[in-house]
């Protein structure tokens with residue numbers, strides 16, 4: 001396993017706690033939706049297994065490990081701007097006995113393009129909408145891919161939902177209102193979240209070979225981690241929206257987020273992870 005780290009870039013020191021919180025959410029998402037990720041990977045239009053894969057904005061490695069499992073001959077280069085996420089990827093690779101098949105590259109993909117070789121498959125899951133200029137990133141990916149290489153873009157339509165619309169009984173629709181506030185606050189920072197990447201791929205010189213939308217609902221009865229995901233995920237949303245919520249909504253949210261309280265999310269049996277993700281498979 002090789003590890004490439006530039007002398008500067010974002011993701012260091014002061015951001016470490018923040019990154020740890022995100023990492024926990026990425027790991028919970030990976031665990032709860034493992035079957036869906038595997039189904040996306042098995043849907044990919046590949047005839048011969050790719051040998052050199054790049055996972056752009058790999059996070060804690062959900063795509064990296066799903067791709068390693070599907071393509072046993074492949075080597076994956078996992079790229080991210082977070083040193084903490086990359087450390088977790090390396091640790092998981094060692095634990096899974098696949099360290100020889102994973103390289104990590106610490107890079108800010110909004111800055112100069114890092115040295116990533118000539119991949120025959122690039123995977124970008126929930127990462128392109130974080131880029132300052134996704135069109136430029138797509139053009140750089142097209143130039144990096146081998147001729148005929150495949151780019152797979154996976155994008156969620158937003159953060160997952162956990163509660164039914166009528167919950168909680170005293171403030172129905174609370175989660176939806178939290179999302180409305182959060183989306184409004186994030187709109188300037190993440191203008192491409194939920195975007196249709198099909199036309200952007202075509203404009204960057206790709207031909208889109210497949211597009212596929214997955215709607216997933218994982219009930220709490222199917223995975224114990226659903227409760228923890230709801231608590232951690234809604235906790236992060238609370239941090240972002242608290243100042244803009246009504247006092248009544250904020251109090252109700254805090255009752256749900258109190259792990260020991262009578263209204264705790266952890267006591268509810270109507271929780272589920274509900275998410276919609278679109279996948280594009282595009283040929284360079």
Ligand SMILES: C[S@@+](CC[C@H](N)C(=O)[O-])C[C@H]1O[C@@H](n2cnc3c(N)ncnc32)[C@H](O)[C@@H]1O
Pocket residue numbers: 026056057058059060061062063079080081082085107108109110111124125126127130131132
């Ligand atoms: C929502 S996470 C998705 C992680 C992973 N691909 C997944 O599907 O779980 C977005 C990832 O993109 C990374 N990221 C965001 N902006 C980046 C940039 N400019 N350069 C490199 N990585 C970036 C973040 O650090 C984070 O790990």
